[in-house]
Amino acid sequence: MQDHHLSTYAAGLDTAGFTIIPDVFSAAAVDAMLTTIAGADQTGPNFRRTADLFAIRSFLQEVPAIAALVFSPALQQIVRQLLGEDYFLVKSIYFDKPGDSNWLVAWHQDLTISVAAKLPVPGYDRWSVKQEQYAVQPPADILESNYTIRIHLDDTDEQNGALKVLPGTHRKGIYRADSIDFGATPEVCCAVKKGGVMMMRPLLMHASGRSSNGHNRRVIHLEFSNRTLAGGLQWAERPA
Template identity: 50%
Template sequence: MSFPLPELTDSLHAAGFVLLPNLLSPAETAALLHAIAGAPAAGPGFRRHQDLFAIRNVLGEIPALQSILVATQLPQLLAVLFPSGCHLVKSIYFDKPAHSNWLVAWHQDLMISVDGHTELPGYGPWTRKPEGVAVQPPRAVLENICTIRLHLDACDADNGALKVVPGSHRAGPLLGPELAARTTGAVVCAVPAGGAMLMKPLLLHASDRSRSARSRRVLHLEFASAPLPPGLQWREKRQLT
């Protein structure tokens, strides 16, 4: 697969998302699933209950995933998206099991994972969770991030595919009461197994309950090239290669 620079980046800038149906081969998809299945399901990043299995900082929890990802077309894609280089800043594995009643309301991804709490202009609010500290950064930091969702199962409206509002990322961070009025024109992003969805964090997105017996397993990877100010570091920062 080739990644033509103008078409890909122009679409991502205009719509806030791009679908790539064949980023991973069937063998690469199977290798990622095998590595995840073989990992011990315990540790600070693991969350499991009947409606969700998630692993935060999944590349840190399962180091074998990195070598598999490096051998795919992902590095070539990143070279197009970030010609001057980038780093991974967050990695999460989601498994939305069959008949899950878990849904996600309309939102933007406004928080980044950092190594500690440091008062800085434009940074806040702050939160502290078991996995660490997160903060909402200035808009420019969020606009530099690109999320790549690698779909390890076929995903459609029946098993919880993301719904997005094309172009909504251009409005910048929105307050909660503003969201409902901005969901007109939402579309469902169906992605086959081995496909990828690229999206900007400020894109309005949501997902419904699963109505299918099929799982929806996704590797959620966030990449950025912009440095954070002195005194603050990305908590999960790593080079993919």
């Protein structure tokens, strides 16, 4: 993967708030990831399984053998070239949406970050906790500087819950989904082939529908930042 090739994706990430890079991982690399996930001890509280969704929170900590596969030279180059040398991982989740899943996600922005402990810090509010992992809404400028990388382990289209996005909405700040003008900003379906990567800004308005084609939608969701949090707050998953 050449640097000049990656530069073609930078404009979309900046102006539209997302971009799709195909063939970042080979089929063999994806299969190796799936084998590693299947072999993990899935009894811990960060493993959630229902009829509609299987999820692993703190994914890289729960399945440490996956890190060498995920942070391939190609992905490391994407982070360096499109985000910056100073960006680091702050959150990781694995999602497996089965082919007959009725799980859908309404239009929303990703407004929270995961932190190691709850501390009273001005500008950080709307605290919540899941499986002993604290989430909080930080100041908007932190969300505006963060990025998400989604590694697709299956071919994904609108029939099995591909993300729908409203291009450019990451530039509108934080706002309510019920204020969306779909006439002014038509939705785009982000179809991604197995081994491809979707990159997006957290404030990009996005959603996903139910599955209708019987095919899984397995995704590794990684969040990156280059920011230090205020008041002693620490990112939950920043590598040591």
